[in-house]
Amino acid sequence: MASGRPEVVWGLVASHAAALHRRVSVADVCAVAVSSAQVSGVWVTAAVRGGPEFVMCVTDPICEQLAELQLVLGEGPCHDVLASAAPVLPSDLDHKQWARRWPGFTPEALRLGAAAAFAFPLLIGAISAGAMGLYRSSPGPLPGGRLGDGLILADAATMLLLDGGPRGVDSAASEGKTDGQSLDLAVHRAEIDQATGMLTGQLGVSAGEAFARLRAYAYAQDRRLADVASDIVARRLRLDPDAVQDGEP
Amino acid sequence: MDAELLSDTFVELADTMVADFDVIDFLHMLADRSVRLLAASAAGVVLADPRGQLRVAAASSEAAELMELFQLQNDQGPCLDCFRTGQPVTAADLAGPDPRWPRFAAAAVQAGFCGVEALPMRLRDQVIGALNLFSAPPGPLDLGDVRIAQALADVATIGLLQERNVRRSETAAEQLQAALNSRVVIEQAKGKLAERLGIEMDRAFGLLRDYSRDNNLRLTDVARSFVDSGVADFPPPGMPLPKPQHRAFG
Numbered sequence: 001m002a003s004g005r006p007e008v009v010w011g012l013v014a015s016h017a018a019a020l021h022r023r024v025s026v027a028d029v030c031a032v033a034v035s036s037a038q039v040s041g042v043w044v045t046a047a048v049r050g051g052p053e054f055v056m057c058v059t060d061p062i063c064e065q066l067a068e069l070q071l072v073l074g075e076g077p078c079h080d081v082l083a084s085a086a087p088v089l090p091s092d093l094d095h096k097q098w099a100r101r102w103p104g105f106t107p108e109a110l111r112l113g114a115a116a117a118f119a120f121p122l123l124i125g126a127i128s129a130g131a132m133g134l135y136r137s138s139p140g141p142l143p144g145g146r147l148g149d150g151l152i153l154a155d156a157a158t159m160l161l162l163d164g165g166p167r168g169v170d171s172a173a174s175e176g177k178t179d180g181q182s183l184d185l186a187v188h189r190a191e192i193d194q195a196t197g198m199l200t201g202q203l204g205v206s207a208g209e210a211f212a213r214l215r216a217y218a219y220a221q222d223r224r225l226a227d228v229a230s231d232i233v234a235r236r237l238r239l240d241p242d243a244v245q246d247g248e249p
Numbered sequence: 250m251d252a253e254l255l256s257d258t259f260v261e262l263a264d265t266m267v268a269d270f271d272v273i274d275f276l277h278m279l280a281d282r283s284v285r286l287l288a289a290s291a292a293g294v295v296l297a298d299p300r301g302q303l304r305v306a307a308a309s310s311e312a313a314e315l316m317e318l319f320q321l322q323n324d325q326g327p328c329l330d331c332f333r334t335g336q337p338v339t340a341a342d343l344a345g346p347d348p349r350w351p352r353f354a355a356a357a358v359q360a361g362f363c364g365v366e367a368l369p370m371r372l373r374d375q376v377i378g379a380l381n382l383f384s385a386p387p388g389p390l391d392l393g394d395v396r397i398a399q400a401l402a403d404v405a406t407i408g409l410l411q412e413r414n415v416r417r418s419e420t421a422a423e424q425l426q427a428a429l430n431s432r433v434v435i436e437q438a439k440g441k442l443a444e445r446l447g448i449e450m451d452r453a454f455g456l457l458r459d460y461s462r463d464n465n466l467r468l469t470d471v472a473r474s475f476v477d478s479g480v481a482d483f484p485p486p487g488m489p490l491p492k493p494q495h496r497a498f499g
Contacts, residue, residue, distance in 0.1 A: 005301040086427035089420065125433030126476035147422055148299035155300070187323065188302060190316060190436045194450060197440020201481050207437055233440070233450070 009036070009152040027057045029157045030132075034059055036149045037118070039136040043067045044122070045078060046130035046161050056130065056161070065112050066135055069105060076105035077119035078131040087120045087150070092139035115139040120154035122161060125193055127208045129161040162212045187226065195229035203241050213239065250286065250393065258282045262404055266411045272424075273431045274458065274468040275408045276307035283382065283401050284309045287394050290362060290385040291315050294370075294405050295328050296378040296425055303328055306378070306432055311451035314360040318353070319381065326353040331367035331379045337395060338367045342387035363387035366395075368402035372410075372421050380405055431469040438472035445481045460484055 012032045017024040030042040043063035046056040053071055058064045070076035077088040090098050093115060099106040109117060114135035122129040132154050142150060192214070199210035217239060218228040231237035262282070265275055276294045283292040293308035293315065305319040322328040327338040327350070340349055344363045348354035357365060364384035369376045380402035382390070390398060409424055435457065442453040460483075461471040471484075478485030 084423070084427060085430040086423040088423065121430075123430065125430060125435075125437045126473045127437075148301060151298075151300050151426070187320075188298075188300075188304060189320070190305075190432075193433050193436035194440035194443070197437040197442070197476060198444040200441050200476070201444035206479075207441075207476050 005148060006152050006155070009149055010156060012036070013153070013156055024160065025057075026157050026160050029153050029160065030057050030059050033132070033134060033150065033153045036153065037134050037146055038143050039116075039118070039134040040113075042132065042134045044130060044132050044157055044161075045071070046122075047082070047128060053130065062112055062114065062135065063133070066109060066114055066117070067133060069108055069112075070133075073102075073104045075102045076109075077102075077117050078133045081119045081121035081131050082123065082128055085121055085123060087118065087147075087154075089118045089142065089147075091116045091118075091141040093117060094139065109135070113137050116141075118142060118150065120150055122154055122158040124158060124162075124211060125196075125207070127158075127162070127196075127211055129158045129208070132157050159215070162208055163215060189226045189229060191229040191233045192225060195232040198232055199239055202239055250397065254286060255397065258286055259400075259404070262408070266408065270411065271431070271461070271467040271469050272409060272412045272428045273307055273435055274461070275411075276405060276428075277309075277458070279401060279405050279408065280307050280309040280380075283380065283398070286401070287382060287390060287398055288384075289366075289382045291383040293319055293381045294378060295319055295322070295381055296370075296409075296429060297332055297376065298425070298429060299422065303332065303378075304429060304432070306428055311454050314356075315383075318357055318360060318362075318383070321353050321356055322381075324352070325350040327365050327367035328379045328381050331369050332376050335369050335371060335376045337369065337399065339389050339395075340365050341389040344387065357383065361385055364389065366390055366398065368395075368398045370402050370406045370409075372406055375421075377406065377409070377421060377425060431472075434469055434476060435472045437476045441476055441481065442483055445483060456483070 013028045014024055016028040016031055026044050030044060033042040041058065041060040041063040043058040043066065044056040045053050045067055047053040055064060055067045058067065067078070070079050077090060080088050093106055093110050114137070116136040116139045118134040120132045122131055195214055196207055196211045199214055200207050203210060203213060205213070214228065215225060218225045221228065228237065232239070262279060265278065280292040280294055283289060291309050294306045295303050296306045298304050303319070303323050305316060308315055308319070319328070327340060331338040342363055343354040343365060344358045362383040362385060364387050366382040366389070368380045370378040370380065380398065382398060409428055410421060412424055412427065435454070438457055439450050439453040442456060443450050446453070457472055458468055461468040475483055475485050480486070
């Protein structure tokens with residue numbers, strides 16, 4: 001168990017943003033993923049609830065083309081991961097199985113220079129935020145032990161996409177902070193998911209918004225997410241729509 | 250051990266591995282049958298998430314104290330040792346002097362458990378999780394039971410991989426992430442239902458599971474439809490249509 005790894009990985013993302021004197025964003029996650037996964041490029045597509053998917057950020061022009069290709073064709077690793085709720089990790093696109101699975105995407109991806117591709121869904125249970133794609137110009141799997149880091153980076157991207165919504169952490173954060181909310185997901189707790197579900201009813205919102213509000217509340221109160229969730233599940237705390245305004249109690 | 254119960258259990262588990270089975274529902278059934286077969290007090294299937302955490306996929310009870318015992322083992326405990334060594338780990342008397350895992354032992358005894366066992370879920374040279382058994386009275390499983398327990402842990406591994414046919418996954422790692430996410434969907438649905446009906450989480454889980462079984466639907470699909478639904482009513486409108494009956498009985 002490489003426990004404590006999420007904090008380390010988030011630290012890399014926060015440092016990347018700090019070095020550029022800007023708030024942490026999905027672009028920092030993509031940049032860190034390039035070196036962490038030892039790939040040529042990383043991109044993120046976002047899917048806002050009910051709306052069309054769009055390219056959120058890319059680290060090079062080939063990423064943009066690979067992302068757009070999948071959106072246009074409606075097939076490819078990033079396309080599949082949301083349906084399967086699992087990463088898809090083709091380490092050698094030249095293998096016949098990938099051309100069979102994605103007859104439109106695979107030959108074109110190879111032509112663009114992607115010999116390997118890895119896709120991670122950006123989701124938390126039923127909450128879906130988009131997909132993160134990685135490509136490498138040479139074939140080969142993710143380096144040993146790096147799948148975990150890829151998953152953590154995908155989590156970070158998911159948080160940032162959800163936090164960026166109208167009631168998310170961004171609106172609750174004070175001016176001038178460059179690191180924003182810490183990941184606070186070092187340990188996954190079922191209570192956080194349960195509290196999310198409870199809040200859809202209490203606030204009358206979608207699960208994605210419920211989760212964003214939960215995080216915003218914890219951030220505004222300077223409390224650990226797990227502790228706030230625990231209070232909600234134990235019914236010691238309710239967040240009502242009238243009371244909650246931009247993360248305040 | 251009741252030989253008929255033993256064979257019935259394995260037949261039941263095998264029969265559940267049909268094309269559109271639900272891995273979390275399956276592992277929940279396995280945990281439940283493990284308790285019955287091995288005369289344990291509680292059981293859970295814990296999976297090793299590559300993010301660096303042991304996460305419970307299913308347990309024989311949704312009781313918060315039991316969930317906490319799985320959670321504690323991220324720092325110390327039989328599941329952690331089992332994961333690291335790939336070997337069965339047993340502690341016959343957690344209430345005895347000088348326990349191996351002081352914080353875990355104290356919490357387990359507090360929750361009413363004096364005996365604990367962790368059997369590795371192995372896939373080739375990798376340990377992907379563990380079957381964690383608790384018993385109220387102290388004392389280890391006898392040797393015959395340990396072999397059955399290991400067989401159940403192996404069935405849990407097979408069950409995890411079985412969904413590969415549904416998901417077109419290529420690797421066990423992908424399967425594991427799908428299973429972990431299914432668990433999250435179910436937790437979200439539990440929360441929404443518990444809030445809606447003003448009931449406890451374990452009762453909410455029971456309602457979700459009973460509805461999916463009664464209508465021959467996948468538990469995760471029911472949970473996801475409910476969470477996605479814009480209304481709080483259960484069952485929500487637009488629930489996926491039941492699939493044709495595959496099972497021979499049940």
